Amino acid sequence: MASKPFSRRNFLKTGAMGTLSGVLASAERIPAAAAQILGTRTVDDPFRCAVIGFGEWGREIAAAIADIEELELAAICDNFPLMLRRAQREHPQAARVADYREILDNPDIVAVFVATATHEHKDIVLDALQAGKHVYCEAPLAHTIEDARAIAKAGLAAKGQIFQAGMLYRTEPQYRSVFGFVRSGAIGRTAMTRSQWHSKQSWRRTSSSGARADALNWRLDTDLSLGLIGEIGIQQIDVTSWILDARPKAVSGFGGIMYWNDTRSVKDTIQAIVEYPGGENMLYDATLVSGFDAAYDLLFGNDATIILRDEKAWMFKEVDAPMLGWEVYARKDRFYKETGIALLANATKLEALGQDPTADDPNAKPPIWHACKAFADNLIYGPFPPVAGAQLGFESTVLAIKANEAVQGNKRVEIPDALYEI
Numbered sequence: 253m254a255s256k257p258f259s260r261r262n263f264l265k266t267g268a269m270g271t272l273s274g275v276l277a278s279a280e281r282i283p284a285a286a287a288q289i290l291g292t293r294t295v296d297d298p299f300r301c302a303v304i305g306f307g308e309w310g311r312e313i314a315a316a317i318a319d320i321e322e323l324e325l326a327a328i329c330d331n332f333p334l335m336l337r338r339a340q341r342e343h344p345q346a347a348r349v350a351d352y353r354e355i356l357d358n359p360d361i362v363a364v365f366v367a368t369a370t371h372e373h374k375d376i377v378l379d380a381l382q383a384g385k386h387v388y389c390e391a392p393l394a395h396t397i398e399d400a401r402a403i404a405k406a407g408l409a410a411k412g413q414i415f416q417a418g419m420l421y422r423t424e425p426q427y428r429s430v431f432g433f434v435r436s437g438a439i440g441r442t443a444m445t446r447s448q449w450h451s452k453q454s455w456r457r458t459s460s461s462g463a464r465a466d467a468l469n470w471r472l473d474t475d476l477s478l479g480l481i482g483e484i485g486i487q488q489i490d491v492t493s494w495i496l497d498a499r500p501k502a503v504s505g506f507g508g509i510m511y512w513n514d515t516r517s518v519k520d521t522i523q524a525i526v527e528y529p530g531g532e533n534m535l536y537d538a539t540l541v542s543g544f545d546a547a548y549d550l551l552f553g554n555d556a557t558i559i560l561r562d563e564k565a566w567m568f569k570e571v572d573a574p575m576l577g578w579e580v581y582a583r584k585d586r587f588y589k590e591t592g593i594a595l596l597a598n599a600t601k602l603e604a605l606g607q608d609p610t611a612d613d614p615n616a617k618p619p620i621w622h623a624c625k626a627f628a629d630n631l632i633y634g635p636f637p638p639v640a641g642a643q644l645g646f647e648s649t650v651l652a653i654k655a656n657e658a659v660q661g662n663k664r665v666e667i668p669d670a671l672y673e674i
Contacts, residue, residue, distance in 0.1 A: 299631045302327035302346075302355045304376055305368035306335040307468075309390060313365050314343055316621040322628045327355050332464065352376055356383040363414070363631065365624075366390060369467075370483065371476045374399040381410045386635075388627050390418040392486055392649040395476055397671070400649040404674045407642030414630050416638040417645025420619040421491050423626040426563045430551075430595060434495050438567065438576065439553030442496060446535040446550045447488040449480070452543040454512050455520075472516035474660060479518045480538040481505065481659050482652035489526055489655070490648050491549055491560075492534045500534075500651055502527040502666045505658030511541040522659045526651075558595070563616060566592030647672045 299322060303314045306328050317325045327347040328339040336348040355361055356379055363386035366376050373394050380387050387407070394400040407415030421427040434442065457468035470476045471483060478486075493499060507522030521541055526534040548561040555573035559566055568590050569579075583594040617625075623640075630638060650672055658665040 298322050298324040299362045299628065300324045300326035300360050301363040301365065302329060302358075302361050303365045303367055304329045304352045304355065305366065305372075306330040306339050307367065307369075310365075310367035311338075311342070312618070312620050313367050313388075313390075313624065314339075314346075316618070316624040317365070318343065319617075319621060320625055320628050322632055323624070326361050327358070329355055332467075353379065356380055356385065362386060363388065363627070369470045369476065370478065371395040371399075371470065374403055377403050378406050381406045381413060381415070384413065386414040386627075386631060388416045388418065388624070389645065391420075391645060392478055392482055392652045393417060393645050394649060395478055395653070397650055397653055400646050400653075401674055404642040404646035407645070408674065412635060414627065414635045414638060415642050415645075416623075416627050416630070417640045417642065417648070418623060419490050419640035419644060419648060420487055420623050422494065422640045422644075423622045424563060424619045425622065426565055426596070427491065427560060430558055430560060430565050431495060433558070433567070433595065434551060434553075438556060439551060439558060440555030440573070441553055442532060443552050443554060444533050444535070445492045445495070445552065447485075447491070447548070448536070448545065449484050449488065449538040449547040450543050450545055451540060451547075453540055454514075455518075455540055456512070456514065456516070469516075472514075472518050474517040477518050478652050478656040479659060480507075480520075480522050480540070481524055481536065482656040484538055485522075485524070485536055485655065486648055486652040488547075488549055489534060489536060489651060490644075492526065492528075492532075492551075493648075493651075495551060496528055496530065496532060498528045498530060498532075499647060499669065499672050500526045500667055501529050501669070502664060503651070503655040503658040504664040505655060505660070506662055507659050510539075519659060524655055524659060526655070559592070562612065563619065565595040567595055568592050643674060646674055 301317060301323055303310050303317070303325065306314065314325055314328060317323045325343055325346045327349055328336070328343060329349045329352045330336055330339065331350050336350065339346065339348050349355060355364060364380050365388045366373055366380070367390050368376060370392055371394070373389055377387055377389050389403065392400070393403045455471050457465065459465040459468055477483060504525045505522065507519040509516065509519055510521040512520045521539040523537045526536060548559055551558045555570055557568045566585060579593055585592050585594055626639060630636060651667065654665050654667050
């Protein structure tokens with residue numbers, strides 16, 4: 253007989269975490285907001301949460317929440333009526349509200365996911381933490397260092413509450429697996445990294461209302477937006493910082509408005525060199541002009557190079573690199589004149605089923621799903637320090653802000669280590 257799928261319900265019912273009374277005996281293990289409503293829910297009930305901001309990314313978060321058994325999407329907040337009508341179509345079971353304070357006043361909602369424009373994060377996050385909610389805040393945390401520091405301080409000070417920053421790849425299984433490979437010495441000495449993000453799109457949104465159009469197009473305004481390197485590149489640069497376990501000391505930035513010649517002040521094509529204390533450099537480029545070659549991350553070592561692409565990974569060995577025992581059994585894929593060793597955990601299984609491991613897996617979960625699942629697991633078994641907490645969120649935001657400064661000014665910007673301190 254097939255075993256039951258692992259779930260929070262089954263895990264708790266088997267007593268692996270002890271009885272509910274045993275859990276209650278440890279105040280440090282009960283999230284503050286969750287503890288307030290234990291009288292109205294049981295261990296079998298999902299945690300009720302809300303999404304604040306139902307733009308493109310808010311919709312991705314809402315879809316992820318709806319796909320996680322332990323979470324219930326109880327409410328969606330957006331101050332634009334059209335978005336609330338869309339929320340009604342896509343998530344009819346969720347309440348729809350225009351003022352986020354209504355969500356914060358609801359004692360049945362345990363957690364909020366803040367997915368508004370970057371410059372709108374601060375007040376919402378501070379109010380949510382003050383209201384006793386657990387908070388997932390998208391990255392970057394804010395568009396200024398002062399606002400980011402205020403958010404991070406509040407996140408650290410909220411004892412018994414979870415604050416998770418939206419650093420996606422820290423919780424993505426393939427990236428976590430590659431992190432282990434690199435840290436084990438599989439590629440030797442890391443010499444440099446390179447990442448890119450290419451997508452043919454204007455970033456401009458239209459609306460029948462001029463005021464609404466201005467609000468929608470905050471990404472094109474240098475007073476509000478951290479541009480391509482801050483709003484997009486923050487995720488890929490964090491991968492290098494994570495692998496090297498180091499904070500960048502300087503960034504040189506370049507770029508321009510190469511195609512979308514409208515009223516925007518944010519550049520549509522950028523390049524950057526991110527310098528690390530150990531002498532390693534990361535090369536980064538992003539563009540809204542061409543979608544060719546999409547997005548990927550490369551990690552170069554003296555023994556091997558790893559490419560991460562579409563949540564898959566391959567390792568390319570140097571001819572003088574030592575043989576790793578598991579290589580004999582690993583799947584090999586041809587890339588032009590190179591042969592890559594698949595680092596896909598399920599590559600052999602997929603091949604046995606007659607599926608191409610390099611093709612998109614229809615059952616694979618996107619990075620945002622894994623980030624939301626990590627947040628849910630912390631609600632269930634925590635609170636414990638998130639993989640991407642307030643300190644990491646702040647450091648990544650500082651880097652994003654200084655990198656955007658370099659790009660917009662076509663210059664090199666140093667980042668003193670003290671600037672990363674909260």
